[in-house]
Amino acid sequence: MKRAQNGMAPAPLLWLLATLQFLCLLDFLLAMPLAADLAQLWRLSSMEIGVSGAAATLGGLIGGLFASRYLDDDAPLPVIAGALLLLGVSNLAAAFSSGWLEFTAWRVLSGVAAAPAAAAGMACLFAHSSPAARAQNIARVMLGTSAATLGGIPLMLEISVRWHWSVCFLLLGALCLVLAAICWGLRKQRWGTDQEGAETPPPAMPAAPAQHSAQQSAYNTPLLHIPRVRAALLLQVISQFSAFLLIPQLAHWLVQHLGFAREHLSTLYLAGGLCALLVVQGLSRLADTLGVRLSLGIGTLLYCSGCCLLLLAPASPPWLIGALFVCFMAGNAGRNISLASWCSQAPPPAMRGRYMALQGMAQDVAIAAGALLSGSLFALAG
Numbered sequence: 458m459k460r461a462q463n464g465m466a467p468a469p470l471l472w473l474l475a476t477l478q479f480l481c482l483l484d485f486l487l488a489m490p491l492a493a494d495l496a497q498l499w500r501l502s503s504m505e506i507g508v509s510g511a512a513a514t515l516g517g518l519i520g521g522l523f524a525s526r527y528l529d530d531d532a533p534l535p536v537i538a539g540a541l542l543l544l545g546v547s548n549l550a551a552a553f554s555s556g557w558l559e560f561t562a563w564r565v566l567s568g569v570a571a572a573p574a575a576a577a578g579m580a581c582l583f584a585h586s587s588p589a590a591r592a593q594n595i596a597r598v599m600l601g602t603s604a605a606t607l608g609g610i611p612l613m614l615e616i617s618v619r620w621h622w623s624v625c626f627l628l629l630g631a632l633c634l635v636l637a638a639i640c641w642g643l644r645k646q647r648w649g650t651d652q653e654g655a656e657t658p659p660p661a662m663p664a665a666p667a668q669h670s671a672q673q674s675a676y677n678t679p680l681l682h683i684p685r686v687r688a689a690l691l692l693q694v695i696s697q698f699s700a701f702l703l704i705p706q707l708a709h710w711l712v713q714h715l716g717f718a719r720e721h722l723s724t725l726y727l728a729g730g731l732c733a734l735l736v737v738q739g740l741s742r743l744a745d746t747l748g749v750r751l752s753l754g755i756g757t758l759l760y761c762s763g764c765c766l767l768l769l770a771p772a773s774p775p776w777l778i779g780a781l782f783v784c785f786m787a788g789n790a791g792r793n794i795s796l797a798s799w800c801s802q803a804p805p806p807a808m809r810g811r812y813m814a815l816q817g818m819a820q821d822v823a824i825a826a827g828a829l830l831s832g833s834l835f836a837l838a839g
Contacts, residue, residue, distance in 0.1 A: 478601030516568020521818035533581035538640035540574035545633030552626035576813035596741030689803035701827030729786030753795035759788025
């Protein structure tokens with residue numbers, strides 16, 4: 458399998474990793490829209506619903522802690538296959554849960570599995586992407602996350618209404634097992650070269666003792682001792698924390714405070730998701746051609762414009778609410794793709810897998826902190 462002349466990763470690999478992102482995000486989000494069904498079934502309180510929603514994040518922290526210590530770029534597909542196997546089993550088991558505690562335990566285990574799977578997937582992508590096309594490769598893989606929000610969640614909600622909530626987890630678990638089998642079957646696949654038609658280069662000659670010692674010393678350097686890594690993690694934490702100060706409460710704010718029609722909320726989210734998809738594709742190309750700073754600036758400007766939703770008075774014009782909401786979703790997605798492109802260059806190549814796991818942990822902490830604080834802030838705002 459050869460890489461295209463423009464430095465793009467092989468299309469089959471992009472499809473594989475996009476599917477991985479689709480399943481990981483769908484696993485992370487699925488319990489939230491199904492909370493009403495679960496609350497009715499097990500008579501859950503608001504606190505128990507919140508704990509169930511945070512269970513996958515807690516598991517992600519545990520899995521990220523493990524992966525950040527042991528994950529590297531040597532064998533990403535076997536790692537992905539093993540993590541997907543555990544993810545599939547945990548979702549299948551969750552479908553047969555007899556109570557809230559059992560269900561929450563399986564959700565924690567699914568988070569443990571999803572964190573190294575997602576981290577290994579991104580490490581694999583970076584290892585097969587040239588710097589000139591890295592943002593475009595990331596954008597194509599992130600189509601999986603867009604598919605999860607635009608298609609996966611609505612489909613699962615429809616399945617829950619027509620059949621049963623457990624069918625959603627059975628389907629997700631089965632898909633994880635299928636992808637695990639595919640990754641295992643492709644574990645020996647040699648994915649690419651720098652140019653179409655070029656042969657895979659022969660193995661490099663062993664490094665001289667002094668050079669090998671320097672390389673080993675760099676590899677053994679703790680990630681957080683690298684200034685560029687610390688800066689990348691800080692930017693990701695700020696980005697996720699600021700986003701999740703609003704995301705958990707935004708729909709409630711639109712309906713209860715601004716008076717936006719509840720029946721039009723799904724259309725609003727669909728429009729925001731589609732615009733976010735277009736912005737991600739455009740800014741990814743901009744980042745590769747004119748630099749990350751410009752694309753990050755545009756994404757941040759759109760995001761800040763969307764935050765003006767908080768300044769609107771009740772009964773504001775629906776078109777204005779819709780325009781600002783679309784700016785929020787598109788801007789958040791645009792700055793995420795720009796940050797991902799820049800942050801991928803922060804760690805040494807051999808440490809990208811562990812860096813992605815560490816970044817996932819930092820993002821999980823930021824998301825949890827932002828979500829918890831958002832409840833208090835919006836309660837004060839009335």
